[in-house]
Amino acid sequence: MPNILPFRAVRPTRDKVSLIASRSYQSYTQAEREARLDNNPFSFLHIVNPGYKYHKEISGPERFQLVRNRYQEFKEDDIFIQDPKPYYYIYRIINREGEQFTGIIASASVEDYKSDCIKRHEDTISFREETFKDYLKTVGFNAEPVLLTHPENSVLAEIISEITKTRAEFEFTTTYRDTHYLWLLEDEAKIKSIQQEFSAMECLYIADGHHRSASSFLLGEELKNQNPKHTGKEAYNFFMTYIIPEKELRIHEFNRLVTDLNGLSKEEFLIQLDAKFRIENRGLEYFRPKKKHQFSMYLEGEFYSLQLRKSEYNFKDATSKLDAKILYETILNPILGIEDLRNDKRIDYSHGKNGMAYVKGKVDEGAFEIGFGMLPVNVEEMKQIADEGLTMPPKSTYIQPKLRSGVTIYEFQ
Incomplete structure (x- = not known):
């Protein structure tokens, strides 16, 4: 009340x-x-x-x-x-x-x-x-x-x-x-x-x-x-x-930008990525995700679509279903070595109103090595997380x- x-x-x-x-x-x-x-x-x-x-x-x-x-x-x-x-x-x-x-x-x-x-x-x-x-x-x-x-x-x-x-x-x-x-x-x-x-x-x-x-x-x-x-x-x-x-x-998403590949070559990075995602090289095609658990990636002048292999990921609660959480658990932390999403200087964020065009521009100018985009959270997801007493990862929503x-x-x- x-x-x-x-x-x-x-x-x-x-x-x-x-x-x-x-x-x-x-x-x-x-x-x-x-x-x-x-x-x-x-x-x-x-x-x-x-x-x-x-x-x-x-x-x-x-x-x-x-x-x-x-x-x-x-x-x-x-x-x-x-x-x-x-x-x-x-x-x-x-x-x-x-x-x-x-x-x-x-x-x-x-x-x-x-x-x-x-x-x-x-x-x-x-x-x-x-x-x-x-x-x-x-x-x-x-x-x-x-x-x-x-x-x-x-x-x-x-x-x-x-x-x-x-x-x-x-x-x-x-x-x-x-x-x-x-x-x-x-x-x-x-x-x-x-x-x-x-x-x-x-x-x-x-x-x-x-x-x-x-x-x-x-x-x-x-x-x-x-x-x-x-x-x-x-x-x-x-x-x-x-x-x-x-x-x-x-509700808009926050896209992610990372300064480097954590010591990996492009090929080594993609091979590690393949364990969790189906990867499709989209070349110069401007790609935005169209459904949940699908991601856009921009690396070395090319767009990629990443589709989560659900058999390789464990959905435990409402937070684990969030694309921002999936991106952290499958790529940012285990492969790129990003632990603290709030304070690590190697990662930055751009709200979804800027689109992947902003991410592409920052990577092309050399400020970052790689960028990721995802769909925004919806109201029902936000409410479910609150109802379960859970919290979203930092920079999950731009509202x-x-x-x-x-x-x-x-x-x-």
Whole structure:
């Protein structure tokens, strides 16, 4: 029974939202970041990169405090304002490919995360959890919601359809050519209905934002233990989410790039590969996998199709059926010597929106020796892994939509 509540968001004023909204800091090249910081004094990047003001790289607790300072300055200058009462926020993105995503921005309970009522499918790294928890505690806000998903629900769909026929509070198009809309849902009857619909669900699933969820839970536990008057209703007991129906998720794969063949010649590598796969040389034909357990490989100017020999592979659970796991267990680890998928410098990743053309380009230019492509995970696979309490290998999914930071902000303090 997920406890999904409205909240009082801190938001940009209508005239400045398009200037403030930004992609995640890491998604910009250095040149793009500098251009925005130089030419747009309202960009949210000024808040998350406060050292730019001093022409200095700043990290750790010092950066956290400066982030808080910049955020407070935006509030003091009335660039950000807080809504007078709790709302649900209906958010829609129409991207440049014409795909549409519409869901509800709301607060979710850290207790639901703890009790597995909000299910997860990815491992988190303790160091990153603690670091982001400390960041949240210092800055006092979160500007990027966790992406949750739920089965199709006719009541929620009807409410959203009705609200989105009215004029949006925000409507802006980014230089990336995505158009964003935000509606405020303040009708008490509809708020109650939405809350009831979520509470009737068995669970929700995290699609994207596992570290943000884990860090919010850790912060909630820490502040609860420090508060002798804790009631469970404090803002730190919740975290900001964007909740959309499963059918609107777009899940892309991550393709793999490896710098070398681990000391093997091309012929030696292919011979070892033959034990687990049926190999077909596709030559210059641009090849993408067409079914599960089939892989695309690009090596020395040629594409190959690899079809798993199922008799030579043991399917044990939902994770073992994932193509990312199969690739690791049959090629990356035993043949190419990749052990740590997160930290090994010999492997890199490219999300499937770039396609195998990007992989081919990187191999052709000599940055990598070999590349692999696969089909994306589907929603049912993701849910099955979460239901079984399992986790996917790192970089198994690249999930859309990606929201802009700074459009709605959730304050913990």
